[in-house]
Amino acid sequence: MSKNILCVPLDPVHDVGLKLIRSALDKRGFATDLLSPDLSLEAISKKAAQKEYDFILVSRTIGYGVAEILGRFIDMLDAAGVREQAKLILGGKAITPELAAELGFDKGFGEHMQIDDLIAYLEGKERDTVIHGLQREKQDITESYTYRFLHAEIEEILNDICDTLLAWTESRYSNGVERARIREELLNTGDKSQQNHLREKYNSLCESVISDGNTKRLYPAGVRNISPEELTALDEYVTSTNPYAPLKIQHNQKHPLIFKFLGSGCPIMDLVHGKISERWGINGFLIINPSWEARYEGLLEGYLTHENDGTVTSLENIKLMKRYLDPTTLLTVRAHRGLNTPETVLLAGAAGADLTKINLVYGSLGAGTDPERLAVDGVEAIKYAARFNMPFDIPGNDELSGVPAWKTLAGLLINVMLGKKLGAKAILKPLFCYGPHIVLNGMMDQNFVDFNAAKIRALRQIVDCPIWPGEPIAFMTQSEERVQAANATSYHAALAASLGVDVVTIASTDEAYSRGPIAIASRIDTIRAVTDAFRFMGDATINPTGKADDFTTDIISKIIEVLKEVRSRKSLPEAIYHGILGDEEDGAYPGTFGKGTLKKVSPRI
Amino acid sequence: MNKALDRVVDTVDIETYLLCKDESEGKRLALQLGEELNLGTVDIMFQEFDGYGVRVRLRKYIHKPGKPYGWLSTEENGNNK
Secondary structure, eight states: OOOEEEEEEOSSSOOHHHHHHHHHHHHHTOEEEEOOTTOOHHHHHHHHHTSOOSEEEEEOOOOTTHHHHHHHHHHHHHHTTGGGTOEEEEESTTOOHHHHHHTTOSEEEOTTOOHHHHHHHHTTOOOOOOOBSOOOOOOOTTTTOOOOBSOHHHHHHHHHHHHHHHHHHHTOBOHHHHHHHHHHHHHHOOOHHHHHHHHHHHHHTSOHHHHHHHHHOOOSTTEEEOOHHHHHHHHHHHHHOOOBSOOOSOSSTTSOEEEEEEOSSOHHHHHHHHHHHHHTTOOEEEEOOOGGGGTSSSOOOSSEEESSSSOOOOHHHHHHHHHHSOTTSEEEEEOSSSSOHHHHHHHHHHHTOSEEEOOTTGGGBSSOBOHHHHHHHHHHHHHHHHHTTOOEEEEOGGGGGTOOHHHHHHHHHHHHHHHHHHTOOEEEEOEEEOOHHHHHTTTTSSOSSHHHHHHHHHHHHHBOOOBOOEEEEEETTOOSSHHHHHHHHHHHHHHHHHTTOSEEEOOOTTTTOOSSOOOHHHHHHHHHHHHHHHHHHTTOOOOOOTHHHHHHHHHHHHHHHHHHHHHHSSSHHHHHHTTTTSOGGGTOOBOOBTTTOOBOSOOOO | OOSGGGGOSSEEEEEEEEEOSSHHHHHHHHHHHHHHTTOOSOEEEEEEEOSSEEEEEEEEESSOTTSOOTTSOOGGGTOOO
16 A cells, blocks of 8 residues: 655755655655645644655755754644654755654654665665675776777887887896896796795895895885784774775766875875775776885885885785775786886786886986886886786876977877787876976966867877876866865866766875875865766766867877987987987986996896 | 874864964964864965965874874784774
């Protein structure tokens, strides 16, 4: 038998929420009556007493003095004898089951109530309203792309550049390449004496600051081993907690995945941030390593924590992240600069990471690695990425130094072609930023939309490859003011969604504050902001002005010019030394770490 | 693990508006506020004077990466459950 329900909008104006609920209840077969929102308590009580209602459903937002009104209303219903037959339900903003009970109602529902919760209650059924676990699937970012070049002239130039580079690197190797091969043998052997021999050999190819750490536990300042007790406590924490009522950032399936950086220095802190961020809907993380790691030959071993920025890239640390992050969460490990690029990719693959980060050009500019060294190490790294079937993302952060966008994008495209030739899938990472070259040349004086859109459109016309703006989006538009930082992130995310990109990396609202580590509350700020932006956008799009078309044409023609100049040099490193992909005027200098360390004989371990 | 501060993952941030005559008084008051709230020296993340006062964002790091965490149940932290 259908139940009679009286819907009471106990609000001077609004009854839209209750109208929606009533409509759902009618469809379910309940017999509902809806009162108008402007009735007095006396009139409502009278109506409630005129029919045998099973439930009185009251909608009211809690505010000043409202508790008193509701209390009076309950008294009136009591006096009218309504309570003897009807159960009273209170719903609305700021309502909790406890508050409803305190006010004399039989049940209370807050603003996040789902209609099924209410129906289950009305039908006297139990419904488990608490969802545990992330309830999502792992995504493959590269799945729907062919990696076909759509611009024949650019494809031809890239072919020439990459063939020349691969021939150039063939007869060269480095200690970085050799260490990766030793490490691989170490991973594959269970023989203790062989392991000792390989470790000795490995450490002989490291700088003392690394070998001292690995052999004597004399670590760089601020680094220490994580104690077994801390690992046990971490395990207890992660295994005893569970994401409650998980949220999804994307409003539809077309919206990009959202990544965040992790790299507080401490894997335990990273994991606590990571687990909380997962619940708020983050799809993946990039592990950021300490800046000093790029300067030293060799990587430290063990579970290690670091008191300064950047989490140490050890096999154990990456495994720890993989072990405790949700299986659906994507993890990428940064390998794009420094003297340990091949080994970093190997360790990422061996630890089960999903992606890695390689860019032979950006990694060779500004405080980076020597271009020749990174060319050799980078090619080896891409080969490891291919072997582990790990796509590699190519950060275009050289734009932040002042490098023009077309030079940065030309560099990204070289990496895509290299990946294609070596069997690895690349992901383009153009910046969504207010970079120095853009500022100086007024490309964003009118808006932040056109030039960012033009970069994406230009790349789309060149190659069928995933695009992941970063890194993070809104770089140099965010201030230390919390709301502005969240807004800037959300606007850029909305633009990214509008342009149909695959992934974006977002910062936190304390990104511009450089005097301390990122806080979890600030991470949640931008996640919420982006979630709202995606809800706001849905399938709608932002419409760039005609200027975006001009920028797109200009960017493509300048990419061609840059690539032709690169091709005219005898190798990619020489082109980088000569500033073709970023010169001193652009604020880019060829890196010096590892200069003169290449060897010409094939390694024999 | 009895103190609420032990449960702070990393920072306590405070956002408020302080009436003051200029930016430097605002800065002094912001730092004084941290002391009065028993947080010791706080960082001023953001401060903007508008003629009437300052809108400020203050931060105190309770747990920095790599240091013992009050919320992690280890004996070292006195939190062995």
